[in-house]
Amino acid sequence: MYKHYGAIILIVNLKLISRIVASAEQSSHALDIQLASPTIYTKFDPYVSQANKASDDLDVPKTNLMGTNSSGTTEFRSTSSTLMQASGTAQFFDTNTGKWLYWSLSFMVIPVIFTIxxxxxxxxxxxxxxxxxRDGASVIFLGLSISDMLYCSFSLINRILRSLASIxxxxxxxxxPHLAHIIIQYYRVFFDISILITTFAGVQKCACVAIPLTFRKFFTFRKSVWTIILIYVCTLLYYLPHMTNTYLGIRLDPQFNRTRLMLRSINFELAGVLFEVSKAVNRIFIPFxxxxxxxxxxxxxxxxxxxxATIRHSMTSTAIQVDKSVREEKEENIDIAPGSKLNIRELKVIQSVNMI
Structure with missing residues (x-):
């Protein structure tokens, strides 16, 4: 059993890295939408790419990921530096080192992590x-593995599309970038599903330790299966208005004066409301x-x-009658007095449960 701990810790660390990357992906979601639009608004508009507005209404021309500087040479412009340039803020990512660092992390390191x-x-x-x-725990971890795998898959596709767009x-x-915005909606679905399943797994393990006698009555195999199914269905239904309100359609691109397959919205006002609700629920309420x-x-x-462990110590001290030599050996590993320190084996059990 212990020989598998290294692989388990590696998988846990990869899950943690993917969750950290997921938080960064969620934070840059609005910025990706802006880059998908025909232009960048001076005032932040989260669903600018979904509005079927004319280019005359826009104030600031779009800055592409690959642009031309004042000397006439082509240089890479990161998404973060693009927004910073629009706001007039000079930051680290405005420098060439920062731009290529962003490029390496966003389009090389992170995709490799997602692939692993x-x-x-x-x-x-x-x-x-x-x-x-055979039990509820295996069902929960299977559902969590599926949601994490789908999240990483859609995130990897999004990264590939953004890399191709920059090239x-x-x-x-x-x-x-418009197609990448469609993909973003799907990986956010499975990101939230993973959060909910992880929370349910934590509650289940807590109940297993806190109320072991009544645990099997509340967390049966059938209830665990239906809970996972309910989490998937409810999350998909919650995101259904988001996914059905936006689509890829043919429209005029005023920047090039030709029709292209671009992002469109059925109801722009509804898109803005959905964005505000999603920001409050998915970025603040559910995670916290x-x-x-x-x-x-x-x-x-x-x-x-x-x-x-303390109760077990007190019961052991009254039940075991051994000679002096054996008792001294036992006392080195088991403290007789209640409230004393736990031995190394029990501390490892507590640490293992907390890690899981």
């Missing part, structure tokens, strides 16, 4: 299917509530494990 995560998630799925879904520029018939729940679960599990 997809590979390990596929292994997890195959392992769970091979072992068989090919604005000439292709299909606006690649999930973190609070998991922190409380970890605290409860730690307290209950220490409490059960």
């Amino acid at each position: 995560c997809i590979f390990f998630h596929i292994i997890n799925i195959l392992v769970f299917l091979t072992m068989g879904l 090919l520029g604005q000439h292709p018939y299909l606006r690649l 509530v999930a973190e609070i729940i998991l922190i409380v679960c970890v605290a409860i599990m730690t307290y209950k494990l220490r409490q059960s």
